[in-house]
Amino acid sequence: MILTAYSVSDLSNTLSWWERGEYVFSFVVAVACFGEYVADFKPKWYGTGEKERDESRKESISKISTLVLVAALVFELVCVVRSNALAGEVIGSINDLATSAAGQSKAVLDNAGK
Secondary structure, eight states, X not given: XXXXXXXXXXXHHHHHHHHHHHHHHHHHHXXXXXXXXXXXXXXXXXXXXXXXXXXXXXXXXXXXXXXXXXXXXXXXXXXXXXXXXXXXXXHHHHHHHHHHHHHHHHHHHHHHHO
């Protein structure tokens, strides 16, 4: 199916939003990984000197970071799948248009040769 220029433009605009979503969720993944790093390797950053309270903070930072990481990875995957599908539609439309143009140019050349 050959799409109109407006349809391709609309698809490209939608595609750019999904790609931006990928970047946003990639950043959230990096932040969550940093939270995991802080929870596992930097006890002085959240330490108060009370062992029980420090362990509680470490556990809560670790749990929150893990939940954010999992959610961000899921949303990032959704964005990747959707942007790949949209890119495939745009590329397929361009391929159909190129095939149609090649057929038309062949017909014109054949008619010109007669």
